[in-house]
Amino acid sequence: MGGLLRDRRAQLLLLLAPGVGYLLVFFGGPLLSALIGSFRQDDGSFTLVFYERIFTRASMMRGLSTSIYYGVMPVIVSLAASVPLALLIRRSFFGRKLFSGLYKLPMAVPGIIVGLMVIVVFERGGFLDRLVAPLGLGLPKLVRDDWGIGVILASVWKQVPFMTLIITSAFAAIPEDIRNAARTLGASRLKTFFIVEVPLAMPGITAAILLTFIGSMGSYAIPDIVGPPTARPLSVLMVKEFNQGRFNQVYAMGMVLSLFAVSVLLLYYSLTSRIGTGQNRGDAS
Amino acid sequence: MSELEICNITKDYGPSRALHPVSIAVERGEFVTILGPSGCGKSTLLRILTGITQPSGGEIHLGGKRIDQAPPEARDVAMVFQSYALFPHMSVAGNLAFGLKMKKVRKDERARRMAHALEICNLAGLVDRMPRQLSGGQQQRVALARAIVMQPSLLLFDEPLSNLDAKLRDTLRHELTELHRRIGATSLYVTHDQAEAMAMSDRIVVMNEGRVVETGTPLELYRAPKHVFTATFLGQTNLLPVVARGAEAQLPWGQSVALDAPATGDIQVSVRPENIDICADEAGSGTVCAVSFMGANALYTVEIGGRRIRVSQSGVEHLIETGRRVTLQFPGPVHRLNGTTAQEAA
Numbered sequence: 001m002g003g004l005l006r007d008r009r010a011q012l013l014l015l016l017a018p019g020v021g022y023l024l025v026f027f028g029g030p031l032l033s034a035l036i037g038s039f040r041q042d043d044g045s046f047t048l049v050f051y052e053r054i055f056t057r058a059s060m061m062r063g064l065s066t067s068i069y070y071g072v073m074p075v076i077v078s079l080a081a082s083v084p085l086a087l088l089i090r091r092s093f094f095g096r097k098l099f100s101g102l103y104k105l106p107m108a109v110p111g112i113i114v115g116l117m118v119i120v121v122f123e124r125g126g127f128l129d130r131l132v133a134p135l136g137l138g139l140p141k142l143v144r145d146d147w148g149i150g151v152i153l154a155s156v157w158k159q160v161p162f163m164t165l166i167i168t169s170a171f172a173a174i175p176e177d178i179r180n181a182a183r184t185l186g187a188s189r190l191k192t193f194f195i196v197e198v199p200l201a202m203p204g205i206t207a208a209i210l211l212t213f214i215g216s217m218g219s220y221a222i223p224d225i226v227g228p229p230t231a232r233p234l235s236v237l238m239v240k241e242f243n244q245g246r247f248n249q250v251y252a253m254g255m256v257l258s259l260f261a262v263s264v265l266l267l268y269y270s271l272t273s274r275i276g277t278g279q280n281r282g283d284a285s
Numbered sequence: 286m287s288e289l290e291i292c293n294i295t296k297d298y299g300p301s302r303a304l305h306p307v308s309i310a311v312e313r314g315e316f317v318t319i320l321g322p323s324g325c326g327k328s329t330l331l332r333i334l335t336g337i338t339q340p341s342g343g344e345i346h347l348g349g350k351r352i353d354q355a356p357p358e359a360r361d362v363a364m365v366f367q368s369y370a371l372f373p374h375m376s377v378a379g380n381l382a383f384g385l386k387m388k389k390v391r392k393d394e395r396a397r398r399m400a401h402a403l404e405i406c407n408l409a410g411l412v413d414r415m416p417r418q419l420s421g422g423q424q425q426r427v428a429l430a431r432a433i434v435m436q437p438s439l440l441l442f443d444e445p446l447s448n449l450d451a452k453l454r455d456t457l458r459h460e461l462t463e464l465h466r467r468i469g470a471t472s473l474y475v476t477h478d479q480a481e482a483m484a485m486s487d488r489i490v491v492m493n494e495g496r497v498v499e500t501g502t503p504l505e506l507y508r509a510p511k512h513v514f515t516a517t518f519l520g521q522t523n524l525l526p527v528v529a530r531g532a533e534a535q536l537p538w539g540q541s542v543a544l545d546a547p548a549t550g551d552i553q554v555s556v557r558p559e560n561i562d563i564c565a566d567e568a569g570s571g572t573v574c575a576v577s578f579m580g581a582n583a584l585y586t587v588e589i590g591g592r593r594i595r596v597s598q599s600g601v602e603h604l605i606e607t608g609r610r611v612t613l614q615f616p617g618p619v620h621r622l623n624g625t626t627a628q629e630a631a
Contacts, residue, residue, distance in 0.1 A: 177370035180337045183357035184364050185384030185435065195383075199374045 170204025
């Protein structure tokens with residue numbers, strides 16, 4: 001025992017055990033068992049049939065593309081709302097304190113409630129529809145519509161605060177003097193923003209994009225409640241399969257969805273590491 | 286008309302006034318330092334000149350054009366920031382090219398100016414480095430190069446050396462003076478370091494509590510300050526109340542001295558420690574309370590007539606020990622101060 005403890009490598013393993021061990025048991029274990037499950041027939045033999053189904057069946061292919069669509073679209077819309085919001089919060093205006101407290105509220109609201117809210121407000125015959133009805137106007141179909149606008153609206157409502165929070169702090173981390181230096185060197189407010197501030201805030205912005213993308217791609221409650229019945233994302237299809245007891249199929253779908261999220265993550269890492277080392281290098285010409 | 290004219294510039298933050306009407310004129314090619322303690326409004330004034338801060342009142346003219354309403358990017362002014370404020374995502378070359386690109390300087394002209402700026406700031410080998418790969422002194426030189434490459438009508442410095450250690454500060458101070466001699470840009474330099482101000486400037490503007498106290502060459506301000514604030518802020522001095530009778534005055538302990546400007550009645554004089562001679566004398570009326578040997582000179586604190594007087598003696602061969610009786614002599618006339626407080630000056 002004493003000899004073992006003196007061994008440098010044994011010491012290291014022992015020291016790493018609490019952290020790495022926890023990850024292995026509670027994260028690696030389930031992932032591995034799901035991975036194995038996705039390749040197994042009920043009788044225990046190896047098969048690729050569950051993966052084959054995902055990439056051949058029309059409903060599954062549609063599910064995959066819908067998942068990506070529900071991941072990407074809300075991120076684009078949220079980003080378009082969050083960046084101006086982040087810039088607005090940086091300025092001082094009347095009621096700023098109240099506003100910066102209030103805008104964070106949607107983060108605490110569960111997805112299912114957001115879904116129901118979207119139905120109450122945007123459904124035909126709902127709150128907004130009745131509000132504009134006296135003007136002779138009617139709301140287009142926004143809930144369970146083919147373009148999934150209801151889903152996008154609900155996801156955006158939930159994502160904007162989180163994104164704004166991260167992007168605000170990313171911009172706040174840029175020293176005021178750097179902004180001033182750009183201005184004194186002849187850059188307008190707009191140019192300073194795009195050439196100096198956005199590149200410097202980029203790590204924060206991409207992190208926000210990534211996290212909200214993965215979150216909305218995997219969300220279940222919102223697309224199930226306000227999404228169109230014709231196009232269901234993989235997350236919703238997974239629950240359907242699960243309820244019918246087809247666990248191996250669920251594992252395979254989960255793997256595909258995770259693979260997608262992980263590849264986006266890897267893409268993010270490769271992009272940010274490149275930004276870190278040498279942007280605008282050798283600009284002497 | 287001077288190259289830079291600051292006329293009655295004021296700045297209010299709510300009810301509190303950061304700058305009382307301030308007027309300064311800087312000639313073309315002149316190196317002027319604004320010297321004052323922290324919070325005296327000197328940095329605010331610099332920010333107003335760049336256009337980052339809006340003045341509450343007054344006018345600024347640069348090269349005959351009024352610029353106080355123009356946005357920062359439309360002014361022909363470049364600034365070296367205390368924090369350097371280099372763009373961390375751009376190389377040294379990218380930092381230097383930034384302003385030139387913004388002002389749409391042609392490519393060949395850009396390359397020529399950048400090569401020149403890199404050469405005079407000793408940055409030749411560092412063109413491709415990122416700011417975080419540079420030492421503090423190198424970063425400061427890049428900040429300087431980034432400003433001079435713009436060939437601005439006005440070059441501003443906001444305490445550019447205060448983040449560096451003493452030795453490096455000394456080296457860069459010499460480099461800055463040398464650089465100014467070579468490029469001759471109209472420069473306004475802000476610092477709270479009186480030694481820096483005296484060593485570098487053509488003229489010093491002393492500021493305190495949002496007002497200009499007085500302006501003059503380093504020699505004038507050191508030898509003949511008008512105000513107590515200047516006398517005490519620039520170097521060390523002894524302030525003494527005296528009773529004046531024409532060209533002579535009587536010190537509080539009865540000794541008579543010559544005045545540099547005749548006066549009558551109760552006035553205040555400023556005597557630099559190096560303008561007093563100290564002499565060991567058992568019958569003397571002063572007592573040495575403390576002595577510190579500085580190498581080039583020795584600093585004595587002498588108690589005389591209930592006051593403590595600082596005396597500096599150079600070329601010392603023997604120190605006078607603490608507790609010894611001494612006499613003080615004033616070989617030259619002592620300097621008579623005009624105003625009594627900085628407020629009176631404004």
